[in-house]
Amino acid sequence: MLSGHSQGGMIAESPISNPEFMAQYNVTNVVTYGSPVDNYSADPSVRQLNIQHANDAVPLIDLEGAYAAPRPTLPFITPVANLGEVAANLNIGSGNTTTATLPPPGDPFDISGAHDGSAYQSSVQQQQLQDPASQISQWSSNPSLAPFLTSDPSAVTQYTSQVHREN
Numbered sequence: 001m002l003s004g005h006s007q008g009g010m011i012a013e014s015p016i017s018n019p020e021f022m023a024q025y026n027v028t029n030v031v032t033y034g035s036p037v038d039n040y041s042a043d044p045s046v047r048q049l050n051i052q053h054a055n056d057a058v059p060l061i062d063l064e065g066a067y068a069a070p071r072p073t074l075p076f077i078t079p080v081a082n083l084g085e086v087a088a089n090l091n092i093g094s095g096n097t098t099t100a101t102l103p104p105p106g107d108p109f110d111i112s113g114a115h116d117g118s119a120y121q122s123s124v125q126q127q128q129l130q131d132p133a134s135q136i137s138q139w140s141s142n143p144s145l146a147p148f149l150t151s152d153p154s155a156v157t158q159y160t161s162q163v164h165r166e167n
Helices: 007-017 019-024 064-068 083-088 111-115 117-128 135-140
Strands: 002-005 029-033 047-053 097-102
Touching (some): 002 007, 007 019, 007 029, 007 047, 029 117, 097 135, 111 117, 117 135
Parallel strands (some): 002 029, 029 047
């Protein structure tokens, strides 16, 4: 399983379209939150969950996801599709991808708060996992997640990468 927030989600999504990477690693699931990944091509065997707050502008940065899945809460964004790119990328919005657009966390005009990683964590815990009918609850009930969703911390290995610039 690969997971990432914002640019980390883009990094998590990128290798699953590479056949050499997929031959070497057994990636079964990818979870992104607050990431502009709606238009990424991916191996159809990988289950993907892309979580976005309705008022988070970051998932819309490249605007390609905006026309693949319009956000009714942001009517002022009206991107024009690049039909050549759409034709070249037939995986947009298809396959094993679930995009969960969550309500704004708190003030709907607080764009930076909507992108905060802890706001995503709270939204998922408070709003989605409590509702068995939610997209996230349905997605997380798949047996392919059993090795990752455990109450035994010794059964899971987590790697966190920090990205920064050198002065």
